[in-house]
Amino acid sequence: MKKTNIGGQGVLEGVMMRSQTVSGLAVRKASGKINYTKEKITLAANKNKFVKLPFIRGVVSLVDMMGMGVKTLTKAAKMYDENSTEQEPSKLEKFIAKKTGKSAMDVAMVFAVIIALGLAVGIFFILPTVLANIVRPYIASSILMNLISGGIRLVIFVAYILAISFMKDIKRVYRYHGAEHKTISAYEHEEELTVDNVQKYKTLHPRCGTSYMLLVMVISILMFSLLGWSPSWYVRIGLRLAMLPIVAGISYEFLKFAARGENLFFRAIRWPGMQLQRLTTAQPDDSMVEVAILAFTAALDEIDDEELQQMADNFDRSPKKTEPSETEESEQEPSADTQENTAAAEQAQ
16 A cells, blocks of 8 residues: 555535645535645654654644644635634734734634633543542542543543434535545545545545544553542642643554554554544435535646646536536527518518
8 A cells, every 4th residue: 555644624515635845625515516626735744753753743743633623623714715704813912923023814813722621621621530530539549539530531522423413514624524534545546536435435544633533542541540630630630731742652653553554453543433433424415425525636736827727627527517508509490481471470460
């Protein structure tokens, strides 16, 4: 198999694909036409040798992924509905932008990432610790307490994925997520990127972010069990927050290791994450696959803009104006006899 570092995400009616240097985003509008963008990017994980070190790169990649994820979701919504208006930055965001020399929207994106990260930490790490402490009077073992906290964390995580899957828009995003995986798999198997070839593959992929999040949950259980169970809630939560970068780094390296081979050993260690992907991916239709192929081709950066536009035109599913047939033309144009009779009637009048 050919290996690639291109990854992506499903978005509102579209797909984002990202290599180390180029990002491609394609969104199908309600009209059936595909809007797409292709831009050069500079990832923090590529800026110097230090951030490329094992374990460090996992933390940096997580920050990159969250930042680009929020930015991509906003851009995709704008591309789908060009008449939508962006939310006005707050006074605080404008003030920080003025002091830092950054644009107000960039500052707003940073705030969005911080809020998203804070919610994730609160829901998936702080809340399980608080809930588990309810049974503390009945359990003496700190290891068992950490296992209970970890079990609650896993239940909340899976319940969250299931709950949002009932939302109509999220169901569509999951299908585009499946199209993203199928396209990458077809490329890795050295197939020509056509709809028929891409549709042959499964919606699951070893390098999926869903698998990564499951690894974070499982590895955090193992790592947190080493911390004991402090009677002070702020010490207990503080230690776990301090451990999160280490957990993220280890999870990233384990995910890369698990994706290396196709033998029984590698397939066994990534099996749980692959099964969880059945909740976050779904079978796409052909129009969704077309969007994923266009986004992937843009991120691959091997064809020029004219060829990319030609591909978008070929995938255009908007209603086309057809030329009238000969029968329609004859019905629309009056016959010679009709024209003569009409002229005679006008003269008689």
